[in-house]
Amino acid sequence: MYFATYQIGDYDSCDIGILNQEKTKILPLKKIYDAFQEREDLGKCPQDMQAFIEESDERLIRKLSALANREEMRLDAVPLEDVKLCAPIPCPRRNIFCVGKNYLDHIQEISDAFGDRPEVPVFFSKVAHPAIGHEDFIDSHPGVTAELDYEVELAVVIGKEGKNISKEEAQDYIFGYTILNDVSARDLQRGHSQWYKGKSLDTFCPMGPFLVYKEAVHLDIESKINGEVRQHSNTKHLIFDIPTLIHILSQGLTLKPGDILATGTPSGVGMGFDPPRYLKSGDTVICRIEKIGTLINRVR
Ligand code: MG
Numbered sequence: 001m002y003f004a005t006y007q008i009g010d011y012d013s014c015d016i017g018i019l020n021q022e023k024t025k026i027l028p029l030k031k032i033y034d035a036f037q038e039r040e041d042l043g044k045c046p047q048d049m050q051a052f053i054e055e056s057d058e059r060l061i062r063k064l065s066a067l068a069n070r071e072e073m074r075l076d077a078v079p080l081e082d083v084k085l086c087a088p089i090p091c092p093r094r095n096i097f098c099v100g101k102n103y104l105d106h107i108q109e110i111s112d113a114f115g116d117r118p119e120v121p122v123f124f125s126k127v128a129h130p131a132i133g134h135e136d137f138i139d140s141h142p143g144v145t146a147e148l149d150y151e152v153e154l155a156v157v158i159g160k161e162g163k164n165i166s167k168e169e170a171q172d173y174i175f176g177y178t179i180l181n182d183v184s185a186r187d188l189q190r191g192h193s194q195w196y197k198g199k200s201l202d203t204f205c206p207m208g209p210f211l212v213y214k215e216a217v218h219l220d221i222e223s224k225i226n227g228e229v230r231q232h233s234n235t236k237h238l239i240f241d242i243p244t245l246i247h248i249l250s251q252g253l254t255l256k257p258g259d260i261l262a263t264g265t266p267s268g269v270g271m272g273f274d275p276p277r278y279l280k281s282g283d284t285v286i287c288r289i290e291k292i293g294t295l296i297n298r299v300r
Helices: 029-036 049-055 058-068 071-076 104-114 186-191 242-249
Strands: 002-007 015-019 025-028 096-100 122-126 152-158 174-181 207-213 220-225 228-234 260-262 284-289 293-299
Touching: 002 049, 015 029, 015 058, 025 029, 025 071, 029 058, 029 071, 152 220, 152 242, 152 284, 174 260, 174 284, 174 293, 207 293, 242 260
Parallel strands: 096 260
Antiparallel strands: 002 015, 002 207, 015 025, 096 122, 152 174, 152 260, 174 207, 220 228, 220 284, 284 293
16 A cells, blocks of 8 residues: 655645555545545544554554545546655654664675674664655755765654564554665765764655555665666665664664654665765666655756
């Protein structure tokens, strides 16, 4: 089941919707509520994806999925080409939780600059306020950085509050998955000792195009720059898998609905080449993860 946050025309605010099975149209969630709110006891229509994640449960989501597939809802669906896709959660309540050095091949390519294979996950955080969406521009920040880089990552969106979560329970705390490009200014990362600044410039968090409910296991993950494949791997190669990350991160730290955990990037980033191949204005960055979709951004 695929959810999207989107805008139509110049309309300022975002709506949320469900993608049809052919992935060609979006059905606005509010249309389902208009038609079935009382008959199906749906409660109130959530204002945005954050509210939807907080207020929904498995039972409601299965019900909405069934209702969205009803013949009578077909006329209310909007063709995908008529909408502007936003980040699934355009303004996350908290910084993105990120994991560095979580694919072995990526550690090997960057080991000179940022150290060796970790014994425990390397957590850091990244400002994404707002996160940008599919087809939005990544700012090259001339004069601020000369080493603009890309990192395709599988991102986990937390569905319910929890602390000290066991690996076995971790799945219950996941709402779904999306693609996140952990755009990075390598010179700022090195220069400031901590990665926070170099990961947090405006537009450095493209996310989307969809938020896919729950089911995701081992997925092919890749990035292309101007059509050339740079990163290609599979999430089965994560050093610390998703249940382990949730287990360790939640020790003494309460995770909340709408929290986003970016799980790390495989090899093939710009700084891994000799000489490095950083992004420049005009480049097109394509991030693709099997069963989630394709997130495309250009560099301005
Ligand atoms: Mg990263």
